[in-house]
Amino acid sequence: MQRTLLFLMLLASSGCFNLDADLLNPGDKITSYYMADYTGAVDFHLDSSYTLPKNFVNVFTLQSQGIGEASPTTIYVAYLGDTTRIGTDSVIVYCHGYDHHMDFYYPRVQLLANVGSKNRYGVMMMDYRSFGLSHGTPTEEGLYADVDATVNWLKSKGLTGDRLILYGMSLGGAPATYLAANPRALPAQKLILESPFASTGSITGDATGLNIPASAVTTLKFDNAQEIKSVMQPFFWTSGLNDSFLNINTNGDVIFQNYQGAYGEAHRIPGADHSTVPQTWGFKNYSDSLLKFITR
Amino acid sequence: MKKCFTILLLLLAASWAPTRFVEPIPEGHTNITASLGGPLFDFVGTTIAMPLTSIAAGYGYSGSLTLFGGLHTTALMFDDLQLDLGALQELTKQDRLVPAISVSPIANILHAMRDGSSRLWPEADINFYWHYGANDLSSGNLVYVTSSNWFDFTSTRADNEPQTRHWFSNIAIGHRFEGTNWQYTTELKYLEAGIANTPNAVGYHGISGNGAFGIYLGITRKF
Numbered sequence: 084m085q086r087t088l089l090f091l092m093l094l095a096s097s098g099c100f101n102l103d104a105d106l107l108n109p110g111d112k113i114t115s116y117y118m119a120d121y122t123g124a125v126d127f128h129l130d131s132s133y134t135l136p137k138n139f140v141n142v143f144t145l146q147s148q149g150i151g152e153a154s155p156t157t158i159y160v161a162y163l164g165d166t167t168r169i170g171t172d173s174v175i176v177y178c179h180g181y182d183h184h185m186d187f188y189y190p191r192v193q194l195l196a197n198v199g200s201k202n203r204y205g206v207m208m209m210d211y212r213s214f215g216l217s218h219g220t221p222t223e224e225g226l227y228a229d230v231d232a233t234v235n236w237l238k239s240k241g242l243t244g245d246r247l248i249l250y251g252m253s254l255g256g257a258p259a260t261y262l263a264a265n266p267r268a269l270p271a272q273k274l275i276l277e278s279p280f281a282s283t284g285s286i287t288g289d290a291t292g293l294n295i296p297a298s299a300v301t302t303l304k305f306d307n308a309q310e311i312k313s314v315m316q317p318f319f320w321t322s323g324l325n326d327s328f329l330n331i332n333t334n335g336d337v338i339f340q341n342y343q344g345a346y347g348e349a350h351r352i353p354g355a356d357h358s359t360v361p362q363t364w365g366f367k368n369y370s371d372s373l374l375k376f377i378t379r
Numbered sequence: 380m381k382k383c384f385t386i387l388l389l390l391l392a393a394s395w396a397p398t399r400f401v402e403p404i405p406e407g408h409t410n411i412t413a414s415l416g417g418p419l420f421d422f423v424g425t426t427i428a429m430p431l432t433s434i435a436a437g438y439g440y441s442g443s444l445t446l447f448g449g450l451h452t453t454a455l456m457f458d459d460l461q462l463d464l465g466a467l468q469e470l471t472k473q474d475r476l477v478p479a480i481s482v483s484p485i486a487n488i489l490h491a492m493r494d495g496s497s498r499l500w501p502e503a504d505i506n507f508y509w510h511y512g513a514n515d516l517s518s519g520n521l522v523y524v525t526s527s528n529w530f531d532f533t534s535t536r537a538d539n540e541p542q543t544r545h546w547f548s549n550i551a552i553g554h555r556f557e558g559t560n561w562q563y564t565t566e567l568k569y570l571e572a573g574i575a576n577t578p579n580a581v582g583y584h585g586i587s588g589n590g591a592f593g594i595y596l597g598i599t600r601k602f
Contacts, residue, residue, distance in 0.1 A: 281537070281538050282537055282538055283537075284536070284537025284538060285536075285537045285538055285540070287537070288536045288537045288540075291571075292531075292544050292547060292571060292574055293498075293500065293529070293531050293547070294498065294531055294535075294536040294537075294542050295489070295498065296489075296491050296494075296496035296498065297537065298491040298493045298494040298496050299454075299459050299489060299491040299493075299496065300457070300459075302493055306538075308537075308538040309538075333537075333538075333540055337538050337540060
């Protein structure tokens with residue numbers, strides 16, 4: 084209600100507005116991270132076989148400074164896994180979706196950490212600036228910088244690009260795709276996208292049916308459909324056929340069609356909605372497919 | 380993500396202004412209208428009508444022809460120049476319960492000042508209206524039904540995907556309370572009739588998953 088009132092007040096005032104910050108603002112604040120002990124609503128719960136040892140769950144801060152930014156921003160990140168194996172094993176960098184924070188996405192990352200076998204992979208995720216306890220104001224460049232800061236930390240621990248796997252879910256598909264196409268700290272070995280959007284233009288077009296330019300509503304230029312053309316790494320895409328938020332035909336399908344690399348695989352999951360791909364597909368099917376892709 | 384895109388997208392919802400004029404303005408007269416309203420959508424756990432604002436002016440060129448133009452003031456606050464320019468021609472007058480009929484060709488123009496992108500959507504409206512509550516059939520309060528048809532003739536949309544839909548049908552039912560110098564209008568509009576409103580980033584309220592309802596209020600000063 085407060086957001087509604089604020090918005091109405093803005094409408095009543097004069098001058099030019101820019102809602103880009105609001106577009107990336109989750110509006111879901113927390114006071115602490117709980118990870119496995121988080122009791123708030125999540126998309127799904129995993130049984131005890133997926134439980135990670137306490138010493139495998141590391142939450143800490145990093146400094147993130149984007150191109151053209153005068154000073155760094157403190158963001159919160161989490162590494163799930165044995166940090167001593169970063170120098171020798173593959174690591175999945177998980178870029179989460181728009182809503183919520185790392186606690187909310189913990190079961191998803193927990194699932195990824197157990198792909199293949201118990202505690203098989205190290206997985207790192209981050210709360211983009213303004214998400215969770217991360218500081219700062221969200222921007223498009225900030226999103227890229229925050230993921231890159233995470234990759235850079237892994238690099239400092241011995242990760243090399245041939246063992247880096249970028250995973251983007253929904254909004255997270257934007258920084259994952261961008262950094263796969265335009266590497267900064269490290270070039271990624273593989274790219275995985277779950278329920279991605281094609282571009283800001285695809286969403287404006289879908290919302291009204293009309294061919295409305297995205298620039299009419301935002302200065303954000305997210306364009307996964309274009310960026311994917313520069314991704315030559317092996318590519319794994321999955322979306323739900325019942326995605327009620329993003330039209331698979333004008334989003335995920337477009338990205339996959341535009342992919343020009345040597346190996347791509349698509350998984351359109353019957354019955355799955357925007358946020359229900361793993362659980363609808365089945366955790367085992369999802370995990371087995373990812374394992375096959377990661378180890379191929 | 381849903382709620383934020385909702386805000387952004389509804390700001391320039393192109394076909395989402397109320398019907399500007401349904402009957403001609405007397406020759407040589409001018410009307411100025413301010414409108415508030417928009418489609419119903421889910422926002423922060425509740426359903427509200429988007430408070431979009433616009434102003435419009437009409438001029439009675441002849442007894443049966445009115446020229447008009449509208450400016451979407453909310454869109455302007457977000458760096459979008461959005462105009463609708465049109466003419467209304469009365470075809471037949473009311474005969475007891477048989478409504479008067481008018482038509483309006485309209486050009487809807489959107490210019491995104493952020494990067495200069497522009498769009499033009501032609502529109503063709505047909506209005507049926509009935510006066511009531513007065514001794515003659517050309518004054519008094521008015522009830523109207525409007526079929527508003529938008530056309531998008533572009534061949535491609537974002538990401539070079541084909542623009543597959545070219546006709547957008549909207550239906551409005553409205554009432555105009557007639558004062559001496561003022562008119563007060565309420566309108567219920569069913570937007571994009573027959574078009575599925577999912578999958579979509581915006582939580583619309585339509586009929587069986589199709590279209591979206593909108594509610595509008597208007598106040599007009601007659602000169």
